[in-house]
Amino acid sequence: MWLKCSACRAEIGFGEVHWICSVSTCNRSRTRLVFCSVSCWDSHVAMLRHRDAWAVEERSPTAEQWQRELAAQAPESGPTTVPRPAVPVGSAPTPVVRRIVAEPAPSPTPPITATDPILRDAERDMMIVISKLKKYIKDRSGFNCSDAVGDVLSENVRALCDEAIRAAARDERKTVLDRDVPRPRR
Numbered sequence: 001m002w003l004k005c006s007a008c009r010a011e012i013g014f015g016e017v018h019w020i021c022s023v024s025t026c027n028r029s030r031t032r033l034v035f036c037s038v039s040c041w042d043s044h045v046a047m048l049r050h051r052d053a054w055a056v057e058e059r060s061p062t063a064e065q066w067q068r069e070l071a072a073q074a075p076e077s078g079p080t081t082v083p084r085p086a087v088p089v090g091s092a093p094t095p096v097v098r099r100i101v102a103e104p105a106p107s108p109t110p111p112i113t114a115t116d117p118i119l120r121d122a123e124r125d126m127m128i129v130i131s132k133l134k135k136y137i138k139d140r141s142g143f144n145c146s147d148a149v150g151d152v153l154s155e156n157v158r159a160l161c162d163e164a165i166r167a168a169a170r171d172e173r174k175t176v177l178d179r180d181v182p183r184p185r186r
Helices: 038-048 063-080 117-124 130-141 148-170
Strands: 017-021 055-059
Touching: 017 038, 038 055, 130 148
Parallel strands: none
Antiparallel strands: 017 055
């Protein structure tokens, strides 16, 4: 056996036809996704939601080629990875012990306070495109719009952003997602 199918775990032997994903992140040496059939590849695409992907037919290496590839990777990989050796059919795989070496996590950035110049500048910035706002109000109702409406709406947008930031922080994320933004009352 060379590797197992990444979807159904069927064995792919040496010198056999298999399929790989055309997306480069699926073909990295650490990921190395291989599939025994196009239907297994298709289930992978549905799960990872690739925008533009196709199955590429390939032939697995022979046992000798695979051993040479593993030997060539061993000196480059260092202490953080251990290549997976081919396991003969019918035998139990030996456990692989991995030592993970990583940098310590960076300390969190201090929160921005009201005295920070960044926040003071952000508090004055216009968050609304006034021309688009005026056009929307004019098209929707035929009314005119004062420039001061943009300042009030900018304050509301800042308040919504602050609430979304707090929601992301509660979930221990550094990315504000659409689900963090409070929905408007209608």
